[in-house]
Amino acid sequence: MLARAALACALVAALGAAGCRGPYRDVAERIANDAGRSDGAYVKVAALATEVGARLSGTPALERAIAWARDTLARDGHENVALEPVTVPHWSRGAEAAEIVAPAPRKLAVLALGGSVGTPPEGVTAEVAVVSTFEELAALGAGARGKIVLFDHAMRAGEPPGASYGHALPFRREGASRAAKLGAVAVLVRSLTARSLGAPHTGAMKYADDGSPRIPAAAISVEDAELLARLAHLGPVKVHLALGAETHPGAPSANVIAELRGRERPDEIVVISAHLDSWDVGQGAQDDGAGCAIVMESLATLRRLGLRPRRTIRVVLYTNEENGGAGANGYAAAHAAELPRHVAAFEVDSGAGAPRGFSTDGPQPWAGDAKRLANLLAPIRATAIIPSFPGEDIMALKRAGVPLLGLSLDNEHYFDVHHSVADTLDKIDPANLRRDVAALATMAYVVADRAETWRR
Amino acid sequence: MLARAALACALVAALGAAGCRGPYRDVAERIANDAGRSDGAYVKVAALATEVGARLSGTPALERAIAWARDTLARDGHENVALEPVTVPHWSRGAEAAEIVAPAPRKLAVLALGGSVGTPPEGVTAEVAVVSTFEELAALGAGARGKIVLFDHAMRAGEPPGASYGHALPFRREGASRAAKLGAVAVLVRSLTARSLGAPHTGAMKYADDGSPRIPAAAISVEDAELLARLAHLGPVKVHLALGAETHPGAPSANVIAELRGRERPDEIVVISAHLDSWDVGQGAQDDGAGCAIVMESLATLRRLGLRPRRTIRVVLYTNEENGGAGANGYAAAHAAELPRHVAAFEVDSGAGAPRGFSTDGPQPWAGDAKRLANLLAPIRATAIIPSFPGEDIMALKRAGVPLLGLSLDNEHYFDVHHSVADTLDKIDPANLRRDVAALATMAYVVADRAETWRR
Numbered sequence: 001m002l003a004r005a006a007l008a009c010a011l012v013a014a015l016g017a018a019g020c021r022g023p024y025r026d027v028a029e030r031i032a033n034d035a036g037r038s039d040g041a042y043v044k045v046a047a048l049a050t051e052v053g054a055r056l057s058g059t060p061a062l063e064r065a066i067a068w069a070r071d072t073l074a075r076d077g078h079e080n081v082a083l084e085p086v087t088v089p090h091w092s093r094g095a096e097a098a099e100i101v102a103p104a105p106r107k108l109a110v111l112a113l114g115g116s117v118g119t120p121p122e123g124v125t126a127e128v129a130v131v132s133t134f135e136e137l138a139a140l141g142a143g144a145r146g147k148i149v150l151f152d153h154a155m156r157a158g159e160p161p162g163a164s165y166g167h168a169l170p171f172r173r174e175g176a177s178r179a180a181k182l183g184a185v186a187v188l189v190r191s192l193t194a195r196s197l198g199a200p201h202t203g204a205m206k207y208a209d210d211g212s213p214r215i216p217a218a219a220i221s222v223e224d225a226e227l228l229a230r231l232a233h234l235g236p237v238k239v240h241l242a243l244g245a246e247t248h249p250g251a252p253s254a255n256v257i258a259e260l261r262g263r264e265r266p267d268e269i270v271v272i273s274a275h276l277d278s279w280d281v282g283q284g285a286q287d288d289g290a291g292c293a294i295v296m297e298s299l300a301t302l303r304r305l306g307l308r309p310r311r312t313i314r315v316v317l318y319t320n321e322e323n324g325g326a327g328a329n330g331y332a333a334a335h336a337a338e339l340p341r342h343v344a345a346f347e348v349d350s351g352a353g354a355p356r357g358f359s360t361d362g363p364q365p366w367a368g369d370a371k372r373l374a375n376l377l378a379p380i381r382a383t384a385i386i387p388s389f390p391g392e393d394i395m396a397l398k399r400a401g402v403p404l405l406g407l408s409l410d411n412e413h414y415f416d417v418h419h420s421v422a423d424t425l426d427k428i429d430p431a432n433l434r435r436d437v438a439a440l441a442t443m444a445y446v447v448a449d450r451a452e453t454w455r456r
Numbered sequence: 457m458l459a460r461a462a463l464a465c466a467l468v469a470a471l472g473a474a475g476c477r478g479p480y481r482d483v484a485e486r487i488a489n490d491a492g493r494s495d496g497a498y499v500k501v502a503a504l505a506t507e508v509g510a511r512l513s514g515t516p517a518l519e520r521a522i523a524w525a526r527d528t529l530a531r532d533g534h535e536n537v538a539l540e541p542v543t544v545p546h547w548s549r550g551a552e553a554a555e556i557v558a559p560a561p562r563k564l565a566v567l568a569l570g571g572s573v574g575t576p577p578e579g580v581t582a583e584v585a586v587v588s589t590f591e592e593l594a595a596l597g598a599g600a601r602g603k604i605v606l607f608d609h610a611m612r613a614g615e616p617p618g619a620s621y622g623h624a625l626p627f628r629r630e631g632a633s634r635a636a637k638l639g640a641v642a643v644l645v646r647s648l649t650a651r652s653l654g655a656p657h658t659g660a661m662k663y664a665d666d667g668s669p670r671i672p673a674a675a676i677s678v679e680d681a682e683l684l685a686r687l688a689h690l691g692p693v694k695v696h697l698a699l700g701a702e703t704h705p706g707a708p709s710a711n712v713i714a715e716l717r718g719r720e721r722p723d724e725i726v727v728i729s730a731h732l733d734s735w736d737v738g739q740g741a742q743d744d745g746a747g748c749a750i751v752m753e754s755l756a757t758l759r760r761l762g763l764r765p766r767r768t769i770r771v772v773l774y775t776n777e778e779n780g781g782a783g784a785n786g787y788a789a790a791h792a793a794e795l796p797r798h799v800a801a802f803e804v805d806s807g808a809g810a811p812r813g814f815s816t817d818g819p820q821p822w823a824g825d826a827k828r829l830a831n832l833l834a835p836i837r838a839t840a841i842i843p844s845f846p847g848e849d850i851m852a853l854k855r856a857g858v859p860l861l862g863l864s865l866d867n868e869h870y871f872d873v874h875h876s877v878a879d880t881l882d883k884i885d886p887a888n889l890r891r892d893v894a895a896l897a898t899m900a901y902v903v904a905d906r907a908e909t910w911r912r
Contacts, residue, residue: 050686053562064560104517106509107737109877197653198738198877223880227739230506230881281563282654283683421565421654424679425686 024450027307028376028442035301035438042430044072044293045352049283049425056114056280057320058090058251065276066254069292069317073258076300078315080261083254086330088320090251091115093280094244098188098218101125102238103231109198109221111281111420112245113172113189113205114323116217123242124148124216126185130232134170137178145183148239150232151175152225155194161411162350162388168192176217177208186216186241190225193415198223201420202279204323216243253277253319255327260299262311262448269338270313270448271345271402272298272440275321275393282423286414290428290436291348292317294407297433298441309449311343318393321349328393332400339400343453346405346444347391348436351418352428353410355439357384361395361404366454370405373446382439384408401456407440480906483763484832484898491757491894498886500528501749501808505739505881512570512736513776514546514707521732522710525748525773529714532756534771536717539710542786544776546707547571549736550700554644554674557581558694559687565654565677567737567876568701569628569645569661570779572673579698580604580672582641586688590626593634601639604695606688607631608681611650617867618806618844624648632673633664642672642697646681649871654679657876658735660779672699709733709775711783716755718767718904725794726769726904727801727858728754728896731777731784731849738879742870746808746884746892748773750863753889754897765905767799774849777805784849788856795856799909802861802900803847804892807874808884809866811895813840817851817860822910826861829902838895840864857912863896 048065055062066083074081091114098110112118129147131137137149151171155164169192176187191201200219207214218241220228231237256276262268274291278284299315302308318327332339346358357374360367364387371385390406398404409432417423504521511518522539530537547570554566568574585603587593593605607627611620625648632643647657656675663670674697676684687693712732718724730747734740755771758764774783788795802814813830816823820843827841846862854860865888873879903909 046686050683051690052560053683061560104508104520195653196878196882197651197655197872198880199654221877223738223878223882226882227506227509227880230502234507282679416653421677422652422679424654424683426652426679426682 024376024446027445030305031301031441032380032438034305035434035441038434039430040300041293041297041433041437044296045285045289045428046425048289048292049285053283054280055278055284057088057253057277057323058248062253062277062319066256069256069276073256073296073315077303078258078260078299080257080259082257084257084330084334085252085254086319086326087250088253088326089324090248091323092246092248094118094246096243098220098239098241100237101240103235108224109200111200111202111219112243113202113217113219114279115205116243116245117214118243118245119216119241123240124185125238125240128228128232128237128239130229134178137182140182144179147184148186148188148241149179149184150188150225150228152190152229154190155192155415157194159194161194161415164194165192165415172203173205176205176215177212180213180215184215188218188220191219191222193222193418195416196222199420199422201418202281203419216241218243255319255331256317258299258315260302260308260313263308264310266312267341268311269342270311270444271316271342272313272444273316273318273346273393274348275318275327277320277322279322279419281421283425285423285425285428286351287418287423288321288349290352290433294348294433294436294440297437298444301437301441302445307445309445311448313444313448321393325392325396328396332396339397339402342397342400342402344403344405344447345394345397346407346440347394348407348440349391350406350409350411351414352432353412353414354432355380355382355436356408356410357382357386358443359386359388359390359406359408361390361398363387366403369454373443376442376446377439380435380438382435403454403456407436409436480832480902483901486761487757487898488836488894490761491890491897494890495886496756497749497753497889497893500752501741501745501884502881504745504748505741509739510736511734511740513544513709513733513779514704518709518733518775522712525712525732529712529752529771533759534714534716534755536713536715538713540713540786540790541708541710542775542782543706544709544782545780546704547779548702548704550574550702552699554676554695554697556693557696559691564680565656567656567658567675568699569658569673569675570735571661572699572701573670574699574701575672575697579696580641581694581696584684584688584693584695586685590634593638596638600635603640604642604644604697605635605640606644606681606684608646608685610646611648611871613650615650617650617871620650621648621871628659629661632661632671633668636669636671640671644674644676647675647678649678649874651872652678655876655878657874658737659875672697674699711775711787712773714755714771716758716764716769719764720766722768723797724767725798726767726900727772727798728769728900729772729774729802729849730804731774733776733778735778735875737877739881740879741881741884742807742879743874744777744805746889747804750804750889750892750896753893754900757893757897758901763901765901767904769900769904777849781848781852784852788852795853795858798853798856798858800859800861800903801850801853802863802896803850804863804896805847806862806865806867807870808888809868809870810888811836811838811892812864812866813838813842814899815842815844815846815862815864817846817854819843822859825910829899832898832902833895836891836894838891859910859912863892865892
């Protein structure tokens with residue numbers, strides 16, 4: 001029996017665990033056992049989705065979410081629970097409608113893109129020009145003048161969702177200014193999802209700072225985009241678009257902070273973070289209620305287990321990720337003096353799927369070491385170290401050289417609901433959240449506790 | 457070789473085919489080969505979904521659909537292409553909106569149920585009472601007075617979709633009058649679907665003829681129903697509901713007819729049918745554009761192949777299946793004298809899935825014989841004879857003793873889109889339609905051609 005145990009020990013060591021039956025393997029087991037029995041994260045995201053729901057920057061709903069997060073973190077017994085004030089953009093969609101007016105009337109499902117200007121009160125009515133790439137837009141040339149340009153670029157089921165989203169994103173983000181330069185009067189963008197049951201998906205757009213006209217921009221459903229493309233193939237199609245979108249003066253908001261203070265080097269910080277704001281439709285359940293719940297419950301789990309690491313673990317719940325990044329920038333500015341002592345920053349902002357591992361913002365010299373630590377998560381199959389985008393908010397810490405890690409989750413169905421009325425609690429499987437908490441709590445604890453830090 | 461062929465022949469005979477290498481097996485092969493190479497049905501449903509779209513009784517869109525069907529049947533070269541006038545109900549939804557007003561404002565996605573009265577212009581505002589069964593409604597008793605009752609009965613993925621829909625249907629159909637008897641001021645009904653991405657699903661409701669008040673009734677999305685149930689669990693929830701629904705005087709409409717006249721007994725009829733009307737959202741692609749396309753293309757396939765059966769095959773495309781059945785009743789009345797010579801009536805109204813076989817309105821003495829004929833469809837795996845509901849419209853022929861057969865299709869994802877904005881062309885797989893046409897054209901031909909008919 002001893003020989004067999006020794007062999008297992010050697011195998012585990014060969015597989016790269018940080019010491020066979022060493023303290024971190026025990027810690028990982030304790031965390032996994034505790035998280036596996038707890039519905040704490042689900043209870044948190046259920047409360048946020050149910051009692052608050054959608055919470056765009058500048059709204060009373062986001063203020064309620066911030067108060068809820070502060071109260072919940074305090075109730076969990078954390079140290080230094082605080083709000084850190086930030087001024088956020090305030091955009092509202094108002095009333096909006098779109099319909100085909102020729103060849104025959106048809107209603108369209110529409111959501112203005114965040115940041116869009118409104119139309120005149122009577123709306124704009126124009127013929128639709130359909131393109132699926134910027135090359136096709138350029139080929140339109142003067143043919144775009146006076147038109148409503150539809151960007152009909154498809155995300156497809158079966159493509160890697162993150163990459164597919166990345167390919168489609170420029171049309172939503174830059175489409176308006178690109179079309180405006182050619183004289184278009186408005187743009188419609190096919191929703192960024194590979195699967196649709198009729199709901200449009202909103203998201204941020206940005207006007208170019210080059211003097212090109214600021215024209216209205218809205219998402220339409222996949223179904224309606226395909227309908228317009230088929231109709232336009234048959235003959236001229238006219239659409240009427242009315243958007244009540246408005247940008248208001250900046251509004252007061254706040255990041256929410258809480259800590260598990262380090263036992264030896266409390267001034268060295270491991271950030272675990274997510275964003276508290278959401279778009280103004282649905283319940284912000286996966287984007288990013290789940291991330292907030294996973295982060296909050298990870299700290300609660302460590303505290304419940306009495307696992308106080310060498311360094312401080314700090315929860316940061318950012319405001320205004322969706323349309324501005326004021327929370328992330330505000331955190332980086334307010335804590336500038338402290339950033340050299342940030343030994344790592346984690347973000348959770350990719351839904352509520354099962355954990356796969358961690359993403360590292362491209363190849364990193366410390367990736368191999370991170371992989372050895374992630375092997376602690378073999379029992380929950382979250383060992384991958386992936387050189388991809390780790391999360392929008394922690395990118396604000398990149399310039400300071402903070403090692404960045406995104407909790408990587410199965411995102412096969414994330415974009416089905418992302419930024420739409422369908423981002424609701426019913427899509428979340430509590431079993432995934434338990435494993436997500438185990439993955440984040442373990443990795444954050446080990447990074448905050450072990451002697452070594454990653455060279456910056 | 458001969459011996460082996462004889463063995464195969466004996467095996468096929470043992471499996472119940474109607475004569476080994478007999479004329480119908482050859483016919484079935486010819487039809488399957490032709491249908492398998494043709495996108496005729498897809499082209500037809502694409503035209504209807506794209507050029508017409510949603511087409512509720514009483515609307516100009518349904519008139520366009522009727523003209524399109526007549527013209528398409530004429531272009532396919534059929535005999536006796538005709539419109540048979542019918543007066544249909546005319547209901548319209550008008551503007552509508554619903555929102556939670558307390559404990560905090562939240563928008564709800566809403567679609568009035570077909571046939572509902574409207575609210576007063578200012579809407580109704582009341583506390584919500586949530587029930588999931590009629591027993592729970594009864595238990596509410598006086599607690600329903602002055603409330604908006606939410607019927608939160610769930611269809612679940614994994615349940616047989618047809619049965620699950622059947623269980624949920626009474627809440628949509630009868631819920632308003634049942635709640636009104638207890639003093640409720642309006643009802644909301646959880647949409648009848650097991651999978652949702654935020655869209656509500658409408659459908660017909662009917663007020664009881666017992667003097668109970670006619671209160672407004674609307675569908676809300678699965679997501680919003682679950683949200684209301686969770687909120688109501690936490691405390692009182694108030695909803696504001698405003699429906700512009702109205703019932704107008706009856707409107708002129710028509711069934712569309714076309715024939716492949718029989719070569720020996722043209723006065724004996726096999727009906728193949730579907731309904732041309734749809735609800736007023738989406739494109740009516742699966743309900744029942746696909747059925748119309750399958751029926752129309754089945755007749756076109758037989759004509760293209762020069763397969764003129766002994767008896768007449770008649771296409772009937774009913775108007776007003778969704779909210780009245782005036783088309784089906786009109787056909788039965790107009791053709792009453794002919795019904796004794798209707799040897800069978802097929803209906804296609806369950807989406808656009810792969811064919812499974814035929815449903816027979818309960819056990820039938822001729823089911824075994826039908827099963828032997830359906831074995832001709834073994835190559836396309838459509839051999840099932842199922843004693844279930846064959847289709848709403850042909851039920852009007854039941855009293856006349858006409859043998860009824862529904863084309864049974866895989867309906868795993870039918871209710872995901874049914875009666876919603878998501879019932880659109882993109883959900884239809886042309887490969888399924890090819891097999892659906894092969895199944896219907898073969899079975900209709902054989903029933904119309906062979907010497908025997910089913911005892912009535």
